[in-house]
Amino acid sequence: MTRRLLTMIGAFGLVIGLMAGTPAWAVNPDEMLSNPVLEKRARDISQELRCLVCQNQSIDDSDAELARDLRVLVRERLIAGDTNEEAIDYIVARYGDYVLLNPPLKPETYILWASPAVLAILALLAVFAFYRRKQREASNATTSLSRDEQARLDEILGTSNGDKKS
Structure with missing residues (x-):
């Protein structure tokens, strides 16, 4: 009886641990780019930008409509030929340093x-x-x-x- 209970508790802990360890990607298939290199860059950038609705999630993890709009905007900038830094600078110019999950250290921040x-x-x-x-x-x-x-x-x-x- 005790052994069975311990086994069930261990299995439950394993399932919870596996679920907690996997990120919940919020990127919809219709947002994804067909070019895998550009998509990878877009994902990297999305991990650095804060969802302005959720505030402690990246736009890559957020289901908010604004996060979706920002993901689409990042992908549009990459398709237009921007580098990662240029795409991030474009978003920061529109929304301020607060949109960065790791804002730079300067007087405003x-x-x-x-x-x-x-x-x-x-x-x-x-x-x-x-x-x-x-x-x-x-x-x-x-x-x-x-x-x-x-x-x-x-x-x-x-x-x-x-x-x-x-």
Whole structure:
């Protein structure tokens, strides 16, 4: 029974691993070029360009209509004789550096490059402040009572200097 269960779990893990490891190409057959060299170049370029709808997918992986339009535009530029760099520059000229999955480091893109580090630092500061506040609250809770507070507590509890009143 246990052996069968382990075998099923292993098989399930293998299937999931195989499915996760294969990319889901969104390129439709009607978009593909008949020239395999140009198609390969188009695929290479498409892997470098961000889908502006999905934002964390390349246009090669995205099913969005805008991604399809960009794939077609890349192929049109290649058919027109553009090099890979010229085709990418054409797309960047129209949509800006944000369309690149790996934007260049320049003053206009500093925020794109710096934001992950800034967010990580802010998260660390928030965690530090949280634990610092917890530590302060814990130390405040263990402070001793003043003489007046102790006398009032003894009065309420009915004790005087540790002796019980009857």
